[in-house]
Amino acid sequence: MAAAVKTAPPLRFTGVVAEFANPKTLTDAAKQVREAGFKKWDCYTPFPIHGLDKAMGLKPSPLGYIVFVGGLTGLCLALLMMWWMNSYDYPVSISNKPLFSVWPVIPVLFECTVLFSVFTNIGTMLALNNLPKPYNPLFNVSEFARVTDDKFFIYIESDDEKYDDHKTESFLKSIGAVQVETVPEYE
Amino acid sequence: MSNLATHTSYDPPLVDGNPSFHDITEWVSVHNERKAKPYWWAGFSIAAMLTIMLVTCFLYLFWNGIGVWGNNNPVGWAWDIVNFVFWVGIGHAGTLISAVLFLFRQEWRTAINRSAEAMTIFAVICALIFPAFHIGRQWMAYYLFPIPGQMGMWPNFRSPLLWDVFAVGTYFTTSLIFWYTGLIPDIATLRDRAKLGSLRQKVMAFLSLGWSGSMKNWLHYEKAYTIFAALSTPLVLSVHSVVSFDFAVSQLPGWHTTIFPPYFVAGAIFSGFAMVATLLVPLRKLYNLENIITIRHIEKMNIIILVTGSMVGFAYMMEFFVAWYSGVQYEIYAFVNRAFGQYWWAYWTMFTCNVVTPQLFWFKKLRTSMTATFVLSIFVNIGMWFERFVITVTSLHRDFLPSSWDYYSPTIIDILTFIGSFGLFFFLFFIFMRHLPVIAVAEVKMILPQADPHFYEDHAGDGHHTHESAPTVKPSHS
Numbered sequence: 001m002a003a004a005v006k007t008a009p010p011l012r013f014t015g016v017v018a019e020f021a022n023p024k025t026l027t028d029a030a031k032q033v034r035e036a037g038f039k040k041w042d043c044y045t046p047f048p049i050h051g052l053d054k055a056m057g058l059k060p061s062p063l064g065y066i067v068f069v070g071g072l073t074g075l076c077l078a079l080l081m082m083w084w085m086n087s088y089d090y091p092v093s094i095s096n097k098p099l100f101s102v103w104p105v106i107p108v109l110f111e112c113t114v115l116f117s118v119f120t121n122i123g124t125m126l127a128l129n130n131l132p133k134p135y136n137p138l139f140n141v142s143e144f145a146r147v148t149d150d151k152f153f154i155y156i157e158s159d160d161e162k163y164d165d166h167k168t169e170s171f172l173k174s175i176g177a178v179q180v181e182t183v184p185e186y187e
Numbered sequence: 188m189s190n191l192a193t194h195t196s197y198d199p200p201l202v203d204g205n206p207s208f209h210d211i212t213e214w215v216s217v218h219n220e221r222k223a224k225p226y227w228w229a230g231f232s233i234a235a236m237l238t239i240m241l242v243t244c245f246l247y248l249f250w251n252g253i254g255v256w257g258n259n260n261p262v263g264w265a266w267d268i269v270n271f272v273f274w275v276g277i278g279h280a281g282t283l284i285s286a287v288l289f290l291f292r293q294e295w296r297t298a299i300n301r302s303a304e305a306m307t308i309f310a311v312i313c314a315l316i317f318p319a320f321h322i323g324r325q326w327m328a329y330y331l332f333p334i335p336g337q338m339g340m341w342p343n344f345r346s347p348l349l350w351d352v353f354a355v356g357t358y359f360t361t362s363l364i365f366w367y368t369g370l371i372p373d374i375a376t377l378r379d380r381a382k383l384g385s386l387r388q389k390v391m392a393f394l395s396l397g398w399s400g401s402m403k404n405w406l407h408y409e410k411a412y413t414i415f416a417a418l419s420t421p422l423v424l425s426v427h428s429v430v431s432f433d434f435a436v437s438q439l440p441g442w443h444t445t446i447f448p449p450y451f452v453a454g455a456i457f458s459g460f461a462m463v464a465t466l467l468v469p470l471r472k473l474y475n476l477e478n479i480i481t482i483r484h485i486e487k488m489n490i491i492i493l494v495t496g497s498m499v500g501f502a503y504m505m506e507f508f509v510a511w512y513s514g515v516q517y518e519i520y521a522f523v524n525r526a527f528g529q530y531w532w533a534y535w536t537m538f539t540c541n542v543v544t545p546q547l548f549w550f551k552k553l554r555t556s557m558t559a560t561f562v563l564s565i566f567v568n569i570g571m572w573f574e575r576f577v578i579t580v581t582s583l584h585r586d587f588l589p590s591s592w593d594y595y596s597p598t599i600i601d602i603l604t605f606i607g608s609f610g611l612f613f614f615l616f617f618i619f620m621r622h623l624p625v626i627a628v629a630e631v632k633m634i635l636p637q638a639d640p641h642f643y644e645d646h647a648g649d650g651h652h653t654h655e656s657a658p659t660v661k662p663s664h665s
């Protein structure tokens with residue numbers, strides 16, 4: 001979002017955002033920010049960059065395990081549903097076939113497993129990413145609008161213990177930032 | 188995605204014209220931002236009128252009942268199920284491109300996956316309306332779902348028709364969510380380019396969920412994307428298998444065969460890729476996307492059409508062999524009747540369009556020609572519709588009792604409804620191509636050589652690579 005034209009002075013600054021020229025300088029800088037001991041910081045890129053997660057020291061996403069549990073829940077619920085409906089609550093004998101058998105329930109078991117996994121997947125992904133996130137102070141920086149186009153950024157929050165206005169700015173410049181901006185927050 | 192960089196040095200570049208990241212954004216987004224061209228209005232208006240015709244046909248059917256269709260006894264399933272299977276099948280190419288090719292690390296898929304996935308969703312919508320209206324008492328449609336009712340009865344889970352409800356329902360939901368997940372970063376791109384306070388900016392801000400491109404977000408996002416692909420891959424194979432169970436689980440000669448699931452899946456991919464070609468050959472021209480959807484992409488799709496078309500042809504011949512080998516006279520009759528009975532013309536149309544003409548793609552000249560691709564893809568679309576017609580109608584119109592035999596022909600309502608479903612499909616596609624990025628922008632950027640940090644090491648590590656200084660020969664070639 002292009003920055004709104006604000007006439008009032010900002011309430012406070014939530015941190016500094018530094019622009020980097022390309023994926024390589026960003027990855028190298030991320031390594032140094034991490035080694036400098038910062039905790040509350042993140043990289044912003046138009047597309048995921050190969051190796052940046054390692055440079056930032058991010059742990060692999062736990063999403064797979066959570067989705068597995070979601071899928072298993074779908075499987076069990078579907079099995080319970082089909083057994084309960086067709087052979088317990090209202091049994092109907094059709095051509096004297098057994099009221100419950102594994103083979104005819106397999107397609108629906110599979111579909112329900114997939115359906116529950118899909119909902120778990122999208123729900124957990126959004127929750128882990130704090131999305132939807134209607135407000136983000138970074139959107140107040142006009143240059144930041146190009147993060148979804150072709151620019152690469154590192155943002156260090158002022159809440160970080162190591163944060164210090166001028167030192168952090170000059171540190172970011174020393175590790176190859178093209179441009180450093182403070183991130184304002186308005187009423 | 189990022190961990191899938193497998194493009195090797197001997198491959199040609201994935202995107203032509205050596206674009207910068209910004210070029211990709213520009214090439215794709217500009218079509219959503221400028222005023223619609225006359226061709227768009229023309230196409231959109233025709234599609235909208237045909238959609239109105241579709242709605243009218245269904246209202247007419249809703250008022251009068253299924254008798255307005257040509258369905259008779261014994262042909263109780265006719266164009267409605269033919270159209271249903273036809274449209275569901277078309278959807279399969281989109282999922283194959285988005286999921287299966289992703290798992291197989293086919294990076295060229297990024298150029299075509301967005302529009303193919305959109306095609307999937309629109310095709311499944313067109314498919315679902317046919318059984319929804321064929322049930323007869325449409326106001327009782329909730330009987331299809333396990334919802335508690337005053338009679339205390341439940342659906343019969345041993346019925347393949349109910350499996351179909353679950354299979355196609357899950358397929359539609361999954362495709363829609365997968366598609367939307369892929370769209371989030373690209374909608375954010377449109378949001379950031381829109382004028383502040385404009386309607387588009389507000390809508391895109393809402394739809395992008397506040398996406399900021401955070402690497403912490405990308406990490407979970409990529410994982411979710413991979414899981415979607417892993418879930419969709421068995422799903423797409425299962426959906427048309429379950430659709431084929433509608434036929435194969437019955438006792439009817441010509442339907443009751445074990446070859447149906449793989450044969451239906453191959454046919455679905457075949458018809459789907461043909462529809463992707465039908466849509467993308469004009470689209471790449473109209474939207475000047477020849478650098479992203481290159482001739483090499485079209486050629487790869489044509490090879491898939493050739494392979495799956497040959498599989499379908501093999502299945503046709505295998506069916507005849509198995510019918511003869513079974514020694515069952517009803518089974519043999521069903522197939523002889525298909526090829527030489529009253530519907531011989533439908534069978535040979537199908538055979539020509541599905542087995543004979545796609546073989547022309549053995550010639551490199553034809554599979555790299557846009558005109559040939561477009562014309563042959565139309566042939567495949569026609570052939571695959573006739574395949575479903577042949578399977579459905581020829582087995583039914585010769586019942587076990589010769590006294591029940593009858594001939595089926597469609598009514599004008601059948602024909603108008605089917606044409607109207609194309610209207611709905613293109614109506615939705617025209618809206619999509621106007622308002623959403625037709626190319627997965629973030630994914631295409633990711634497969635550019637300069638997206639890989641190692642790219643800059645080969646260039647004296649100047650770290651200030653710009654478009655102007657980009658080498659004309661890609662680094663992977665040096």
